[in-house]
Amino acid sequence: MDAILNKSKLSYQDFLQVLSAPGPYLFKIVQRSRELTLQRFGRTIQFYVPLYLSNECDNACVYCGFNKKRLIDRKTLTPSEIEDNCRNLKQKGFDQILLLTGESLKTAGVSYLLQAVSIAKKYFSFVGLEVFPMTEEDYGKMVAAGADGLTLYQETYHRETYKNMHPEGSKQSYEWRFKSVERALKAGFRKVGMGVLLGLYDWRFDVPRLAQHAINLQKKYWRSEFTFSFPRLNPLHIISNVPHPVSDRDLLQIICSMRLFFPEAGLVLSTRERSGLRDELLGAGITQISAGSRTSPGAYALLEKSGEQFAVSDTRELGEMLARVIEKGYDPVIKDWELDFAGVKSCRSS
Amino acid sequence: MDDPFIIDGKPFRSRLILGTGKFSSPRIMMRSVQAANVEMVTVALRRVNLNDTSDHLLSFIDPKQYVILPNTSGAQNAEEAVRLARLAKASGISDWIKLEVTPDPRYLLPDGEETLKAAAVLVKEGFKVMPYINADPVLAKKLEEAGTVSVMPLGSPIGSNKGLKTLEMLKIIIEMSGIPVIVDAGIGCPSDAAFSMELGADAVLINTAVATAPDPVLMAESFSLAVQSGRKAYLCGLPQEQSRGQASSPLDGISKIS
Numbered sequence: 001m002d003a004i005l006n007k008s009k010l011s012y013q014d015f016l017q018v019l020s021a022p023g024p025y026l027f028k029i030v031q032r033s034r035e036l037t038l039q040r041f042g043r044t045i046q047f048y049v050p051l052y053l054s055n056e057c058d059n060a061c062v063y064c065g066f067n068k069k070r071l072i073d074r075k076t077l078t079p080s081e082i083e084d085n086c087r088n089l090k091q092k093g094f095d096q097i098l099l100l101t102g103e104s105l106k107t108a109g110v111s112y113l114l115q116a117v118s119i120a121k122k123y124f125s126f127v128g129l130e131v132f133p134m135t136e137e138d139y140g141k142m143v144a145a146g147a148d149g150l151t152l153y154q155e156t157y158h159r160e161t162y163k164n165m166h167p168e169g170s171k172q173s174y175e176w177r178f179k180s181v182e183r184a185l186k187a188g189f190r191k192v193g194m195g196v197l198l199g200l201y202d203w204r205f206d207v208p209r210l211a212q213h214a215i216n217l218q219k220k221y222w223r224s225e226f227t228f229s230f231p232r233l234n235p236l237h238i239i240s241n242v243p244h245p246v247s248d249r250d251l252l253q254i255i256c257s258m259r260l261f262f263p264e265a266g267l268v269l270s271t272r273e274r275s276g277l278r279d280e281l282l283g284a285g286i287t288q289i290s291a292g293s294r295t296s297p298g299a300y301a302l303l304e305k306s307g308e309q310f311a312v313s314d315t316r317e318l319g320e321m322l323a324r325v326i327e328k329g330y331d332p333v334i335k336d337w338e339l340d341f342a343g344v345k346s347c348r349s350s
Numbered sequence: 351m352d353d354p355f356i357i358d359g360k361p362f363r364s365r366l367i368l369g370t371g372k373f374s375s376p377r378i379m380m381r382s383v384q385a386a387n388v389e390m391v392t393v394a395l396r397r398v399n400l401n402d403t404s405d406h407l408l409s410f411i412d413p414k415q416y417v418i419l420p421n422t423s424g425a426q427n428a429e430e431a432v433r434l435a436r437l438a439k440a441s442g443i444s445d446w447i448k449l450e451v452t453p454d455p456r457y458l459l460p461d462g463e464e465t466l467k468a469a470a471v472l473v474k475e476g477f478k479v480m481p482y483i484n485a486d487p488v489l490a491k492k493l494e495e496a497g498t499v500s501v502m503p504l505g506s507p508i509g510s511n512k513g514l515k516t517l518e519m520l521k522i523i524i525e526m527s528g529i530p531v532i533v534d535a536g537i538g539c540p541s542d543a544a545f546s547m548e549l550g551a552d553a554v555l556i557n558t559a560v561a562t563a564p565d566p567v568l569m570a571e572s573f574s575l576a577v578q579s580g581r582k583a584y585l586c587g588l589p590q591e592q593s594r595g596q597a598s599s600p601l602d603g604i605s606k607i608s
Contacts, residue, residue, distance in 0.1 A: 040509060042372020042561050095399075190426075218456075223426060225455040264456040329374045338396050338424060338434060 001025050005032050015261040016208055026253055033256035033285040036263045045325050046288040046333045048096035049089050052297045053077050053116055055307050057102030059169035063239045065309040066102040072307025075297045076107045082116050084301040086123040092318050095335040096126040103132035103169060110138045114145045121146035126337040133180035139187035150184040151193030157209035158201040165200055185221040192226055199233030199242040207254055211261055227266035228258055234272050234310045248277055259285035274313040282328060291321035355553055357530050358478050358499040364388045366577045369557025376410040382560055386570035390417040392448050395434050396424040400441045421448035428468035435472055447472060449481040457507045462489045473497035482534055485516035490523045501527060504535035509558045511538025514545060524550045540576030547580025548588055
């Protein structure tokens with residue numbers, strides 16, 4: 001293990017060993033992860049903010065707050081509401097936005113999203129999407145409208161669990177989802193975010209498959225940047241028991257092992273995790289965080305509240321997070337993108 | 351000014367250029383810039399808010415005191431790089447441009463073909479173009495012919511701290527070049543910087559090694575001294591390596607002893 005930790009590049013076998021290394025090695029793994037993160041990203045942390053556009057959904061994912069069977073207030077933002085939210089978030093100081101929806105093609109489908117992207121692009125240099133899987137052609141339209149990044153989690157690579165967790169709607173198809181990231185890359189997305197929903201199945205099974213999936217894509221789509229997220233199933237209200245709980249220690253080992261295997265990848269942590277743990281993980285390998293997130297549609301500018309996708313644990317607003325990051329010795333990076341990097345020429349002049 | 355470093359007719363005292371990325375704060379960055387005693391700093395345009403002249407990074411750097419060398423990092427092709435350069439010029443930041451075209455976001459290796467294309471366009475538009483290139487002597491000559499004011503070959507992949515892995519090609523570039531050669535990327539320790547200068551490089555550019563050091567200000571000063579030291583050794587002429595030891599005092603007298 002010591003020999004592996006001294007290597008400048010890990011093989012896949014090395015990665016598996018690091019991922020399953022026994023407890024006493026964790027400290028050394030974290031240390032190496034810190035070094036690699038510092039070398040690549042310096043003392044900087046990037047900020048982004050999620051904007052939920054719609055919580056309407058035709059799927060019935062067992063763990064999700066937007067599950068169609070749940071009795072929550074449903075809401076899809078109108079264009080002017082999207083505009084209000086974008087304006088508010090820009091004023092708060094964000095420059096990277098992630099637009100999210102459930103999967104309801106009738107109310108928040110492709111043309112709706114195209115409109116949302118063009119609105120967001122007026123305010124933000126970087127616009128990412130975390131939405132339902134699309135065809136390559138539709139992804140291409142998103143890129144042309146100004147979307148720079150696409151985040152899509154396989155949730156789990158364990159087919160049986162996948163089937164049980166996604167009993168209805170088009171999310172039932174494992175294959176369609178599995179190939180989505182590749183369709184997005186073909187369509188020209190410059191950044192793709194991948195991940196598994198930690199807790200659905202044994203992470204020792206899922207994380208290696210996630211890495212393999214990414215490595216295969218990275219070889220072919222070498223022009224695109226890959227990031228990884230580490231969403232941990234949050235048991236509050238929605239699912240009473242997490243099928244395969246992931247401890248804080250496990251999470252730390254997963255993040256740091258991924259850093260060792262992917263020294264150049266952005267590693268993302270959302271506000272699902274509580275503040276103390278997030279602060280610790282910042283130095284260990286995480287390079288991008290959100291702040292002040294709301295997981296119900298339009299909650300940055302709307303008074304009436306609709307249903308949330310998951311409960312936010314870290315409720316600190318951007319200003320407080322910036323202060324915390326600076327206090328930890330990091331320079332917060334708000335802007336790290338150019339408006340027309342993904343080949344969008346029209347929005348600069350508009 | 352003794353032994354000035356001249357790019358496009360403009361003399362610089364310092365042969366060190368500092369990058370401004372990866373620092374823990376703009377304040378530490380500026381203190382490092384001062385400790386490094388540099389006159390030229392690079393700034394990534396992707397990090398700068400071009401619509402807001404009070405942008406927090408740029409507002410720390412006094413353009414009267416420093417030549418700001420904006421870079422096109424993040425551009426994946428000639429078109430994107432050209433567009434970024436034009437924006438920098440239009441917003442009054444600078445007409446100097448460090449041309450970086452890196453289609454691969456992992457190793458950030460420069461695309462020679464696209465760099466040459468972009469350089470030709472930007473030179474015609476009156477930019478002072480300083481292209482970041484792989485240590486490719488032929489490409490370096492082509493860029494010189496296209497009218498760039500320097501070439502900036504890499505020592506090893508950017509941010510890698512691996513030193514001068516491209517040594518043999520760097521030597522050829524330095525020998526053949528009619529414009530300043532600035533070793534950029536991969537320099538990890540001050541001794542690498544000194545070595546580059548001993549070889550006859552005109553200047554070096556450092557970022558990661560300073561910004562991520564436990565004490566960036568001290569490291570900046572160390573690099574400044576290393577560059578000066580290497581330059582002086584180059585001017586002096588380095589002694590040949592010998593296969594066996596030679597006494598420091600002449601031994602000629604010995605042979606006369608009968």
